[in-house]
Amino acid sequence: MNGSEIFGAWVAVFLTLGIFSYLYKDNPFYKIAEHVFVGVSAGYWMTMAFWTQVQPNLFGRLWPIPEGEISGFLMKAWYGIYNIFGFVLPSVFPDGGIDKGHGHDPHFLYLLPFALGIMMLLSVSSKLSWLARLGIAYTVGMAAGLRAYAFLNSNVLGQIKGSAVSFVDMPWFSLTGVSVFNNLIILVGTITGLLYFYFSKEHSGHFGKVTRVGIYFLMISFGASFGFAVMGRISLLIGRFTDLITYGTSTYSYASIWVLLIMIVLLVVWTIKGEKKTVS
Amino acid sequence: MEKFLDFIVRAGSLDRRYIFIVIALVVILPLFFPLGLPIRPTSSSQDVYNTVEKLEAGDKALVSFEYGPSTKPEIHPMAVALLRHLFQKDVKVYITCLWPDGQFMAMEALEQVADNQYNKVYGEDYVLLGYRPGAEAIIKGLVSNIRKVYTVDSRGDFLDDIPMMVDVNQVADFDFLFSASAGYPGTVEWVQYAADPVGITMSTGTTSIQVNEVMPYVQSGQIQGILGGMPGAAEYESLIGQAGIGTSGMDAQSVAHLVIVGFIIFGNISFFVERRRSKKY
Amino acid sequence: MFMKRQLPIAIAATIGFLTLFGWFVDEPHIKSFVDDDATQWFDILASFAMFLGALNLLKMQAIKVIRKQKGWPYAALAILGFTFSFTAGFILLGSYNVEISQYDDPAKVATVLASEINLDEKSAENILIAMPEGDTYIIDTPYFTKSGADNVVEQINAAGGTANMRATEWGSHISTRGSLFNWMFRFIFTPLSATMFALLAFFVASASYRAFKIRNFEATLLLISGIIIMLGRVPIGGHISAWFILYIVVLALSAGVNTWFKNRTYTLASVVGGVLLVTIAGFIMGWPVDQPAIFYLPVLQDWIYNNPNVAGARAIMIGIGLGIFATSIRYILGIEKSYIGE
Numbered sequence: 034m035n036g037s038e039i040f041g042a043w044v045a046v047f048l049t050l051g052i053f054s055y056l057y058k059d060n061p062f063y064k065i066a067e068h069v070f071v072g073v074s075a076g077y078w079m080t081m082a083f084w085t086q087v088q089p090n091l092f093g094r095l096w097p098i099p100e101g102e103i104s105g106f107l108m109k110a111w112y113g114i115y116n117i118f119g120f121v122l123p124s125v126f127p128d129g130g131i132d133k134g135h136g137h138d139p140h141f142l143y144l145l146p147f148a149l150g151i152m153m154l155l156s157v158s159s160k161l162s163w164l165a166r167l168g169i170a171y172t173v174g175m176a177a178g179l180r181a182y183a184f185l186n187s188n189v190l191g192q193i194k195g196s197a198v199s200f201v202d203m204p205w206f207s208l209t210g211v212s213v214f215n216n217l218i219i220l221v222g223t224i225t226g227l228l229y230f231y232f233s234k235e236h237s238g239h240f241g242k243v244t245r246v247g248i249y250f251l252m253i254s255f256g257a258s259f260g261f262a263v264m265g266r267i268s269l270l271i272g273r274f275t276d277l278i279t280y281g282t283s284t285y286s287y288a289s290i291w292v293l294l295i296m297i298v299l300l301v302v303w304t305i306k307g308e309k310k311t312v313s
Numbered sequence: 314m315e316k317f318l319d320f321i322v323r324a325g326s327l328d329r330r331y332i333f334i335v336i337a338l339v340v341i342l343p344l345f346f347p348l349g350l351p352i353r354p355t356s357s358s359q360d361v362y363n364t365v366e367k368l369e370a371g372d373k374a375l376v377s378f379e380y381g382p383s384t385k386p387e388i389h390p391m392a393v394a395l396l397r398h399l400f401q402k403d404v405k406v407y408i409t410c411l412w413p414d415g416q417f418m419a420m421e422a423l424e425q426v427a428d429n430q431y432n433k434v435y436g437e438d439y440v441l442l443g444y445r446p447g448a449e450a451i452i453k454g455l456v457s458n459i460r461k462v463y464t465v466d467s468r469g470d471f472l473d474d475i476p477m478m479v480d481v482n483q484v485a486d487f488d489f490l491f492s493a494s495a496g497y498p499g500t501v502e503w504v505q506y507a508a509d510p511v512g513i514t515m516s517t518g519t520t521s522i523q524v525n526e527v528m529p530y531v532q533s534g535q536i537q538g539i540l541g542g543m544p545g546a547a548e549y550e551s552l553i554g555q556a557g558i559g560t561s562g563m564d565a566q567s568v569a570h571l572v573i574v575g576f577i578i579f580g581n582i583s584f585f586v587e588r589r590r591s592k593k594y
Numbered sequence: 595m596f597m598k599r600q601l602p603i604a605i606a607a608t609i610g611f612l613t614l615f616g617w618f619v620d621e622p623h624i625k626s627f628v629d630d631d632a633t634q635w636f637d638i639l640a641s642f643a644m645f646l647g648a649l650n651l652l653k654m655q656a657i658k659v660i661r662k663q664k665g666w667p668y669a670a671l672a673i674l675g676f677t678f679s680f681t682a683g684f685i686l687l688g689s690y691n692v693e694i695s696q697y698d699d700p701a702k703v704a705t706v707l708a709s710e711i712n713l714d715e716k717s718a719e720n721i722l723i724a725m726p727e728g729d730t731y732i733i734d735t736p737y738f739t740k741s742g743a744d745n746v747v748e749q750i751n752a753a754g755g756t757a758n759m760r761a762t763e764w765g766s767h768i769s770t771r772g773s774l775f776n777w778m779f780r781f782i783f784t785p786l787s788a789t790m791f792a793l794l795a796f797f798v799a800s801a802s803y804r805a806f807k808i809r810n811f812e813a814t815l816l817l818i819s820g821i822i823i824m825l826g827r828v829p830i831g832g833h834i835s836a837w838f839i840l841y842i843v844v845l846a847l848s849a850g851v852n853t854w855f856k857n858r859t860y861t862l863a864s865v866v867g868g869v870l871l872v873t874i875a876g877f878i879m880g881w882p883v884d885q886p887a888i889f890y891l892p893v894l895q896d897w898i899y900n901n902p903n904v905a906g907a908r909a910i911m912i913g914i915g916l917g918i919f920a921t922s923i924r925y926i927l928g929i930e931k932s933y934i935g936e
Contacts, residue, residue: 195533
């Protein structure tokens with residue numbers, strides 16, 4: 034175990050217990066951990082987006098490593114711009130070009146998303162914020178086109194297909210496998226559940242009775258979702274406690290124990306000081 | 314009797330910090346003092362196991378890692394257990410990642426299972442293609458032509474230089490697809506853009522919260538079985554006969570669930586007593 | 595005006611149509627654009643949206659600090675956190691590898707290597723000897739500073755080996771174990787994000803106790819379904835006898851009888867009768883834990899999970915699918931204009 038790992042463990046324990054300290058009440062440790070999280074995660078996602086997307090797929094296509102000598106005024110000017118960028122940010126723009134497997138010729142078409150992206154960034158300024166609409170419009174159109182088909186095919190048609198089952202050669206009832214009763218339950222539940230979401234007609238009379246059955250099936254489903262949500266959260270908590278236990282061993286100089294003790298003492302002092310202030 | 318009912322009503326509005334302490338103790342203590350409760354696999358975990366059991370030596374499995382450290386306790390154990398099962402059967406494993414963190418998780422799992430346990434050879438028994446950003450675009454790309462999406466693997470080696478990539482050009486060339494998923498992009502996208510259009514046999518493991526979202530695909534046969542969260546991981550570990558992190562967390566999970574159910578019941582008893590009293594007066 | 599209103603709608607409509615019909619059209623240029631370029635542009639723009647989010651965050655925190663508003667020291671901490679991760683991502687690589695390609699005397703080089711890889715000298719020597727001809731051995735953990743790596747290279751060269759320093763490539767550093775960015779990911783980002791999620795476990799427990807009340811039949815169904823899933827899916831559920839559940843069912847039915855008939859005699863009769871019936875049945879069957887199967891929690895849980903639960907989840911999924919399809923068509927046809935602020 035090297036020094037950076039042990040130091041890292043102490044930092045991790047401090048931040049973990051800082052977040053957990055919110056369970057007592059909102060306190061400076063929690064605020065520190067929360068604000069560090071906000072800053073670090075913004076930087077983290079920005080870095081990831083840049084190095085996994087923008088640098089290889091955008092800049093890598095605009096300025097790939099050329100094959101042989103650069104010829105022609107346009108290309109020389111184009112790579113001249115690249116060299117200027119490279120002078121300012123050598124880590125992002127290495128010498129010669131960016132080799133990410135996109136061939137050797139620049140894809141000038143990618144200037145469009147570059148321009149749209151820059152326009153998006155300009156929305157920080159209130160005067161130019163309307164420019165971001167163009168980039169947003171592109172993403173909205175793209176997502177709409179992709180999802181319209183995918184959701185209709187898999188979520189609607191696929192599910193309707195799954196609901197249409199044969200009752201031939203099947204037992205009437207089975208707790209563990211397929212059966213006529215089970216398939217009927219699924220069919221009735223799906224149809225009545227769907228009818229519940231039909232709000233163009235008032236839920237009264239016979240239709241109201243049918244939608245009542247639908248809501249019962251939906252409630253069973255929500256109950257199951259609640260059960261799974263509890264399960265998931267407890268699993269994550271187990272994961273955190275397992276890490277804290279690991280960091281509380283001698284390998285990490287009993288980080289968890291020391292940080293916990295120090296935090297408890299400081300929180301008690303902070304609470305007492307706060308109460309004294311309220312009294313006075 | 315009245316005093317007892319008074320106590321119940323007062324306990325119903327207990328300071329939530331006492332509840333927090335109880336939950337913390339209930340989760341920590343079984344980690345130190347395991348109960349060793351036996352694990353009973355559910356039908357959905359059994360379906361995943363049976364699907365993998367049908368694979369033969371030399372078959373090709375595409376495993377996709379789309380989870381990160383925040384959901385690692387739930388999904389990493391099932392990913393490790395699946396890799397153990399696949400390597401036990403000498404299935405060739407191809408790993409892709411739709412989440413950037415997924416690549417870290419895959420590297421950890423492979424180091425534990427492929428390198429340290431089964432002594433598998435990189436490039437011949439398993440390959441880590443790595444993370445590519447793009448979500449559905451990557452899945453669609455893999456469905457049409459893997460080499461459009463991956464020119465090199467995660468180590469920077471060209472795909473054509475990797476022995477096990479010979480004759481592997483698209484998703485249809487695989488025999489099995491598994492998505493270890495914690496959200497978007499994940500299981501749903503694999504079903505919509507790969508499993509449904511191509512017809513490849515697919516199973517999945519998801520966080521507990523996502524299980525209900527994915528269940529209809531499982532019931533309709535679009536996905537063969539599902540491993541749900543840490544309990545699903547523990548069930549799979551018991552099926553392959555190798556206990557892991559999933560199993561060790563199950564005692565804490567069991568006791569915590571029992572306590573929460575107890576809280577719900579007690580809270581409702583208090584609610585009924587209070588309601589009866591207010592009706593009386 | 596055209597640029598601000600009509601052009602964005604035209605872009606959304608054109609790209610939307612192209613992507614939607616790209617699923618059905620077999621023309622190679624359109625397919626290539628839709629499958630490759632269009633989706634790549636989408637991801638690039640999503641990345642720029644990420645940059646915009648970070649910039650906005652910095653702007654707001656900076657305003658707080660400059661105007662010394664309430665909580666400004668914490669805002670300064672947020673900016674510091676951002677600066678640290680930006681530095682780890684773009685400025686300080688923190689990942690320099692030492693590669694050993696040759697050695698004259700493995701024992702001499704092993705004396706240097708042993709301390710770097712935390713092994714004894716004999717094990718380090720064995721590692722060097724096992725190195726195939728022409729291969730290089732790379733010390734597992736990269737060095738944080740260039741000078742640290744250079745120092746080790748000098749020592750190995752002085753001990754008769756041939757070593758050189760290789761900096762991790764920018765871009766690969768985000769996924770290389772040992773880099774500063776990776777350190778930040780493992781010891782700052784991961785604990786924080788995991789703990790934020792795990793914190794909810796406590797609030798779920800608190801909510802279950804204080805807010806989860808049976809006020810009507812629907813809430814009862816939700817609660818019972820939740821309890822059965824929670825207990826049935828964990829090992830402890832297998833240890834709760836089906837007979838225990840049967841007794842609870844008898845009590846619940848008796849409560850129903852009491853609510854319906856409001857007659858103490860009927861209630862007492864249903865309780866006593868039910869309990870007697872269950873006890874006699876239990877004695878006859880020998881009190882097996884998992885019979886009758888329908889009252890055994892794992893089996894009951896499985897049935898609920900695979901049948902009524904799927905029905906409800908499927909209804910929601912179909913509803914969402916139809917909703918998304920309808921909304922997507924509205925965006926493509928330009929009927930929905932919320933993304934331009936209308």
